[in-house]
Amino acid sequence: xxxxxxxxxxxxxxxxxxxxxxxxxxxxxxxxxxxxxxxxxxxxxxxxxxxxxxxxxxxxxxxxxxxxxxxxxxxxxxxxxxxxxxxxxxxxxxxxxxxxxxxxxxxxxxxxxxxxxxxxxxxxxxxxxxxxxxxxxxxxxxxxxxxxxxxxxxxxxxxxxxxxxxxxxxxxxxxxxxxxxxxxxxxxxxxxxxxxxxxxxxxxxxxxxxxxxxxxxxxxxxxxxxxxxxxxxxxxxxxxxxxxxxxxxxxxxxxxxxxxxxxxxxxxxxxxxxxxxxxxxxxxxxxxxxxxxxxxxxxxxxxxxxxxxxxxxxxxxxxxxxxxxxxxxxxxxxxxxxxxxxxxxxxxxxxxxxxxxxxxxxxxxxxxxxxxxxxxxxxxxxxxxxxxxxxxxxxxxxxxxxxxxxxxxxxxxxxxxxxxxxxxxxxxxxxxxxxx
Amino acid sequence: xxxxxxxxxxxxxxxxxxxxxxxxxxxxxxxxxxxxxxxxxxxxxxxxxxxxxxxxxxxxxxxxxxxxxxxxxxxxxxxxxxxxxxxxxxxxxxxxxxxxxxxxxxxxxxxxxxxxxxxxxxxxxxxxxxxxxxxxxxxxxxxxxxxxxxxxxxxxxxxxxxxxxxxxxxxxxxxxxxxxxxxxxxxxxxxxxxxxxxxxxxxxxxxxxxxxxxxxxxxxxxxxxxxxxxxxxxxxxxxxxxxxxxxxxxxxxxxxxxxxxxxxxxxxxxxxxxxxxxxxxxxxxxxxxxxxxxxxxxxxxxxxxxxxxxxxxxxxxxxxxxxxxxx
Amino acid sequence: xxxxxxxxxxxxxxxxxxxxxxxxxxxxxxxxxxxxxxxxxxxxxxxxxxxxxxxxxxxxxxxxxxxxxxxxxxxxxxxxxxxxxxxxxxxxxxxxxxxxxxxxxxxxxxxxxxxxxxxxxxxxxxxxxxxxxxxxxxxxxxxxxxxxxxxxxxxxxxxxxxxxxxxxxxxxxxxxxxx
Numbered sequence: 001x002x003x004x005x006x007x008x009x010x011x012x013x014x015x016x017x018x019x020x021x022x023x024x025x026x027x028x029x030x031x032x033x034x035x036x037x038x039x040x041x042x043x044x045x046x047x048x049x050x051x052x053x054x055x056x057x058x059x060x061x062x063x064x065x066x067x068x069x070x071x072x073x074x075x076x077x078x079x080x081x082x083x084x085x086x087x088x089x090x091x092x093x094x095x096x097x098x099x100x101x102x103x104x105x106x107x108x109x110x111x112x113x114x115x116x117x118x119x120x121x122x123x124x125x126x127x128x129x130x131x132x133x134x135x136x137x138x139x140x141x142x143x144x145x146x147x148x149x150x151x152x153x154x155x156x157x158x159x160x161x162x163x164x165x166x167x168x169x170x171x172x173x174x175x176x177x178x179x180x181x182x183x184x185x186x187x188x189x190x191x192x193x194x195x196x197x198x199x200x201x202x203x204x205x206x207x208x209x210x211x212x213x214x215x216x217x218x219x220x221x222x223x224x225x226x227x228x229x230x231x232x233x234x235x236x237x238x239x240x241x242x243x244x245x246x247x248x249x250x251x252x253x254x255x256x257x258x259x260x261x262x263x264x265x266x267x268x269x270x271x272x273x274x275x276x277x278x279x280x281x282x283x284x285x286x287x288x289x290x291x292x293x294x295x296x297x298x299x300x301x302x303x304x305x306x307x308x309x310x311x312x313x314x315x316x317x318x319x320x321x322x323x324x325x326x327x328x329x330x331x332x333x334x335x336x337x338x339x340x341x342x343x344x345x346x347x348x349x350x351x352x353x354x355x356x357x358x359x360x361x362x363x364x365x366x367x368x369x370x371x372x373x374x375x376x377x378x379x380x381x382x383x384x385x386x387x388x389x390x391x392x393x394x395x396x397x398x399x400x401x402x403x404x405x406x407x408x409x410x411x412x413x414x415x416x417x418x419x420x421x422x423x424x425x426x427x428x429x430x431x432x433x434x435x436x
Numbered sequence: 437x438x439x440x441x442x443x444x445x446x447x448x449x450x451x452x453x454x455x456x457x458x459x460x461x462x463x464x465x466x467x468x469x470x471x472x473x474x475x476x477x478x479x480x481x482x483x484x485x486x487x488x489x490x491x492x493x494x495x496x497x498x499x500x501x502x503x504x505x506x507x508x509x510x511x512x513x514x515x516x517x518x519x520x521x522x523x524x525x526x527x528x529x530x531x532x533x534x535x536x537x538x539x540x541x542x543x544x545x546x547x548x549x550x551x552x553x554x555x556x557x558x559x560x561x562x563x564x565x566x567x568x569x570x571x572x573x574x575x576x577x578x579x580x581x582x583x584x585x586x587x588x589x590x591x592x593x594x595x596x597x598x599x600x601x602x603x604x605x606x607x608x609x610x611x612x613x614x615x616x617x618x619x620x621x622x623x624x625x626x627x628x629x630x631x632x633x634x635x636x637x638x639x640x641x642x643x644x645x646x647x648x649x650x651x652x653x654x655x656x657x658x659x660x661x662x663x664x665x666x667x668x669x670x671x672x673x674x675x676x677x678x679x680x681x682x683x684x685x686x687x688x689x690x691x692x693x694x695x696x697x698x699x700x701x702x703x704x705x706x707x708x709x710x711x712x713x714x715x716x717x718x719x720x721x722x723x724x725x726x727x728x729x730x731x732x733x734x735x736x737x738x739x740x741x742x743x744x745x746x747x748x749x750x751x752x753x754x755x756x757x758x759x760x761x762x763x
Numbered sequence: 764x765x766x767x768x769x770x771x772x773x774x775x776x777x778x779x780x781x782x783x784x785x786x787x788x789x790x791x792x793x794x795x796x797x798x799x800x801x802x803x804x805x806x807x808x809x810x811x812x813x814x815x816x817x818x819x820x821x822x823x824x825x826x827x828x829x830x831x832x833x834x835x836x837x838x839x840x841x842x843x844x845x846x847x848x849x850x851x852x853x854x855x856x857x858x859x860x861x862x863x864x865x866x867x868x869x870x871x872x873x874x875x876x877x878x879x880x881x882x883x884x885x886x887x888x889x890x891x892x893x894x895x896x897x898x899x900x901x902x903x904x905x906x907x908x909x910x911x912x913x914x915x916x917x918x919x920x921x922x923x924x925x926x927x928x929x930x931x932x933x934x935x936x937x938x939x940x941x942x
Contacts, residue, residue, distance in 0.1 A: 194647050195647055195648060196647065196648040196651045198647070199646035199647050199648055199649060200463075200623070200652070201563055201564065201585055202563035202564075202582070202583050202584030202585030202586070202620060202623060203563055203564075203584075203585075204584070205647060207647075273571075274564060274567045275563070275564030275567045275568060316540075319540070319542055320540055320541065320542070320568075321541055321560070321562030321564065321565050321568060322562060322563060322564045322568075323562050323563065323583070324562060
């Protein structure tokens with residue numbers, strides 16, 4: 001079936017498009033983008049004025065928890081959360097139970113994703129068997145089964161030698177190595193950013209240097225091996241400095257920043273709710289200078305991607321003492337609103353830049369389809385309503401888990417509709433578009 | 437006559453009530469509320485000198501002392517305070533090992549709450565444990581030490597002891613020497629003493645000084661002589677032997693050589709300096725016996741005053757109402 | 764607001780009570796004064812001075828705060844906790860004849876609390892009650908041994924005693940009620 005999206009502002013930075021265009025979808029592919037395209041038997045979908053048609057957003061850092069931790073999230077609930085948040089595709093981390101270090105687990109995840117039929121799911125495989133940091137996982141097998149990158153996320157790759165070997169080996173397939181950058185000895189038993197607020201609240205700290213050491217290691221090994229290295233969920237200004245230096249030296253280093261790291265600071269540990277475990281994640285919320293540096297990096301292009309590090313945890317697991325609570329928050333359904341409200345409406349970045357960060361760049365880094373509206377690309381579209389008033393309600397999240405620090409926040413900008421493979425998979429009732 | 441009246445008026449800068457129904461930390465208290473607690477503690481102290489050391493104030497109130505960490509001094513002190521006020525008391529010591537078996541802190545406490553206590557005195561290894569309970573409990577929560585966060589009644593009894601000797605807190609130089617990083621006593625004392633206008637110096641090896649400690653309005657140094665110079669009060673903090681040696685400084689011997697409080701070091705302090713220690717002491721590590729047992733030591737007075745201060749806190753919170761009005 | 768006792772009247776009343784004390788106890792031997800905070804304490808100290816002038820002997824004097832013995836404490840969880848002040852009884856009350864001093868005797872509940880408190884300090888030979896004003900309306904079986912002034916009042920009225928030590932003037936005022 002053919003659908004013709006008419007009336008919206010179309011932004012596709014890969015093709016240099018930003019203007020009032022029509023987009024023609026033919027089945028699961030993009031057939032044409034242009035002004036006043038003929039209807040020619042297609043179902044016309046009127047995009048209300050003020051809404052923006054973008055290539056589908058891709059979140060390259062998501063924990064779907066299945067297999068093994070289905071009480072937190074499943075592929076079905078996670079992808080429902082994704083499409084409600086405007087993401088047509090997610091890349092899911094291998095720290096499931098069992099770890100995604102072989103084709104069976106990868107196949108299981110992909111089967112669950114097909115069954116759910118919502119967002120596309122790109123599994124990311126483990127660097128090491130069981131993510132234990134001893135022996136390389138079967139990386140070629142993982143790639144063949146559908147993994148798009150490798151990481152031992154949740155932890156850094158155990159040794160510099162193993163990381164070097166992984167980068168050399170994955171480089172053979174052009175597979176990205178994604179690293180949770182952290183020096184474990186410096187992190188020790190830290191639960192929060194080492195700074196004034198952790199000192200005040202008596203929480204064990206981990207300094208920004210703990211992350212930056214991991215970044216420096218990866219940049220050096222990327223230089224040594226010539227392979228690409230991607231910094232996951234970057235949070236510290238010293239990490240950004242290391243990434244910039246690497247980029248300036250022509251080293252193939254890229255990085256992503258999560259919305260909570262460009263929105264919140266460690267002040268949230270103490271207020272409005274003291275010791276709110278929904279302000280506990282790793283890397284932690286850092287001080288204002290770090291938050292501001294993340295924003296500056298997004299603005300000047302040093303940061304390549306906005307990714308959520310969506311980390312669902314059951315309410316029972318979070319309803320404990322701060323230092324006993326697991327790290328992580330959900331992020332899929334708040335990312336677009338936070339990006340619009342904090343970065344676009346405040347004039348820091350343009351909408352085309354936002355589309356790069358959320359679509360074009362993650363597609364390019366992972367080597368997956370999408371990221372543009374080029375003819376022949378999958379018909380994956382995110383329609384955003386940049387002026388929609390959104391009130392975050394944790395209870396109403398599609399994710400199985402509700403662990404967000406943004407409950408009750410009022411934000412400007414949201415998702416109107418999400419189309420995957422030509423099929424509308426999410427329509428926001430507050431910004432209805434008639435798909436017919 | 438009018439002058440005595442105005443003097444009486446000026447000394448009564450105490451608040452008339454505590455706004456919060458919990459005592460989670462000194463951070464939440466205003467200077468006026470601190471004075472109210474200290475003034476009330478003065479009245480309570482007299483009760484301890486009677487032949488019958490008991491008043492009926494908290495008759496019919498049930499107080500649960502819930503201790504997830506071993507503690508002799510603080511738990512005993514609270515128990516005596518509760519008994520002197522005629523409360524029904526129950527002390528529960530829960531080894532953290534049994535917590536590992538499954539029941540969460542919230543469930544443990546909600547189970548206790550089902551038996552309708554009025555107040556819960558909580559000691560717990562996790563910072564913020566009292567905040568967590570204050571959000572789910574009907575009872576008033578009194579923090580008897582939460583992780584590395586606060587130990588408010590210790591700071592209040594320290595202030596009470598200082599005030600008894602110096603008749604004021606404002607303008608005094610107080611040097612706090614020891615493991616600053618892991619100490620809830622430090623955090624509560626820093627909050628209290630800076631609120632009350634004391635000049636606070638903190639001192640320890642750089643490995644044991646929390647990040648950005650000076651943002652609390654204190655001076656930090658690793659030069660113990662500088663910290664002690666002209667001090668009115670020198671407060672030593674416990675060095676936790678088991679986890680310190682080799683990790684935060686090379687050896688206990690070396691710690692004593694560089695930071696241990698000796699008569700020689702005390703010569704730099706004011707001639708009427710007070711020596712304080714929240715206990716338990718490590719003689720020959722943070723404090724020499726000559727100092728602990730010396731003429732300036734008020735360490736045992738601190739323990740006695742702890743009962744009066746805890747009686748004051750229990751009494752003032754026993755009303756159990758949140759007060760909106762500013763102090 | 765009618766002034767029912769002025770400074771002069773209060774002074775003469777206390778002198779009269781002091782004489783009564785000496786007469787009834789045949790001197791001041793074994794006597795001790797305990798004033799109920801705050802104004803009973805002031806009155807006790809004045810009586811001690813007068814007794815000294817009359818007999819040349821010092822009568823030990825203490826102050827008692829009865830807050831922690833109040834029968835309405837903790838009964839209704841509204842409002843702040845009443846302020847507790849220091850009790851100062853720097854002598855043994857065992858076998859003494861205690862003169863308990865308060866400013867106004869009304870329901871008798873304060874006196875009940877004071878009696879309980881005193882018993883916690885020891886076992887006095889006897890306790891005699893001195894009040895500046897007895898306004899009636901007793902709710903407990905309590906009776907004063909020395910009364911400065913009997914003042915019939917209605918429930919709506921209140922009796923306010925002002926003393927130099929805390930209020931800058933000596934005066935007993937009847938407030939409120941049908942004017």
